[in-house]
Amino acid sequence: MTLAERWLKGAYQDSRWLWPLRPLGALYQRVMARREAAYRRGAKSAWQAPVPVIVVGNITLGGTGKSPLVAWLGRWLVDKGWSPGIVTRGYGGESGRYPLHVTARTDPAHSGDEPVMLAQQTGLPVVADPDRPRGVKALVDAGCDIILSDDGLQHLALGRDIELVVIDGKRGLGNRRCLPAGPLRESPERLLRVDAVIANGTLERTLDLDRPVSITPMRLQPVSWRRLSDAERFPLAPLPFSLPILGVAGIGNPQRFFATLSDLGVKGEMQPLADHQSFSAETFTAAHGRPVVMTAKDAVKCLDIAPPDSWVLEVEAVLPLDFEHWLTAKLSALS
Template identity: 50%
Template sequence: MSIKQWITRRWYGKPGLLRLLLPLELLYTACARRRRQRYAEHPERRYRSPLPVIIVGNISVGGTGKSPTVAWLVAHLREQGWQPGIASRGYGGRAESYPLLVESTTSPVQAGDEPVMLRALTGVPVAVAPQRAEAVRLLEAQGCSIIVTDDGLQHYALERDIELVVVDGERGLGNGHCLPVGPLREPAARLVDVDGVLINGTMRTGELPGAWSARLTPLHLRRLSDSARQPLSPLPFAGKVHGVAGIGHPERFFTALEALGIEVIRHPFGDHHQFTQQDLDFGDQLPIVMTAKDAVKCQPLLSDTRRASSWALDVALMPEAGFSDWLDGQLESLSGAGE
């Protein structure tokens, strides 16, 4: 077991020896609290966009389902007549200059994997910048009428109108401790201050009163060679497949594949993993199935023949009934406040 795996097990179980780091946790939480307080005391340091800004974030380290939530929000907002744009930090990207407007030809090396994926999924303007205010300003010039940020709950330099936190139902808030003893970026009490909490999946540990529930639903398999979509029944392959997941919670992806009746050889990688050809060389010709986020990075690394037997599993977020009405009520109150 690697050090990273051991720490993750402690984060989502009993902290064990990590309790020795409690003084560092106290220091971390004090710094986080003070940083938020400074921005609250000096609003002039925060950028206030003339457009409504929705933050989709989390309070824990690792994947919770933010990107599918952003994709759902964008689709819903468009149905309601908004022209949304997506702002992102572009984690893992190394652009020559920022802000960067993601185009159909932009690579994950430039913009990061999630912005490229969201641009392909939604078709709306996506802007990337380490300082999210720069990305928001760029989207303002693109004719957007509302901004959705992928992550950024702790980026207090950007003023926001709605804060939506996504929690992974299976892992919850882990052991309840902040970094480095636990996985939390901010204390759990921060959830009291946000506008809404969305639970991705069934909450297995504890409860979060007032939270909305949602689930990720597999839609289809998409072949990497030609983007052809294939139904989930019958499957376009038989027997074992190599499952590839470089996301915050790979086990959730593998479990979803197995629920579809797929026999999976698991290949977990770290979130935002920078894949190499060696990572995808499994010494056989079994099909490969990966997440949509990983597909944008892995597709260029595969030969034409291998792409024809490689697939991305596309999923969609399905919130519980009433969540969209709640969201529309939030947006309506913002519009009324601005009149």
């Protein structure tokens, strides 16, 4: 286990060795609160796009399920007659040329892995740009009439009409402390000022906020297996590969992916990797001829280096009909 992995595990379990960092966490929380307050009262200005902007983010480190929600929203908006575009920072990319228009064929070394994955899953215009307002302008110029900002909660220089926050149902808010003493990017009370809080999976820990907040349930549903070499899809059962397998996951919460594999009857050696980790052929040496199973986010980096018998588990977000009605009403109120 790397130091980063040990720290993240300790932050969610409130390990005693992190307690000396609490003063730094309290300082970080105050800085973030003052920054948000400055934008709210107009002391710092945010650029407001000429089209609606929906921000999807979180207040914790580690994977919560933001990207599947963005993909779901993109498909849902298309069904409702909108022409959405997705703006993202492009974490891990080294383009140097922004705004970067990302397609299903873009090299993830330039854009980062998540933008390519979203382009593949949705077929929508995707722009990677650390400067979110600049990225949104490029999408509007391309004809988009609504914007989804992936992982954009803390990017306050971009104005927003709807804020959606995703939390991991199992891990919740961890030890409820801000970086570096805990996993929080902002105070837990930030959840009281967003439009909707969405729990990925059953919420197992109380949020313990100053007042109750409504929680929208979301689950990630496996939908198919995809063979990496030729993108052919297969049903979940029977398994299209033999057991045992080597499972690899370079995502924020690899154990959630491995638990899903277990639920599907997939057994073998599970190899957790760092979030956004770079892959090489050496990553798969532990396969020893066994099939390799990975996430869609990892797959965009592995097409040319993974063994021939490599597979991707495709998942989609599932949300209640009540959320769709609520979102329809929110968007109607903006027009």
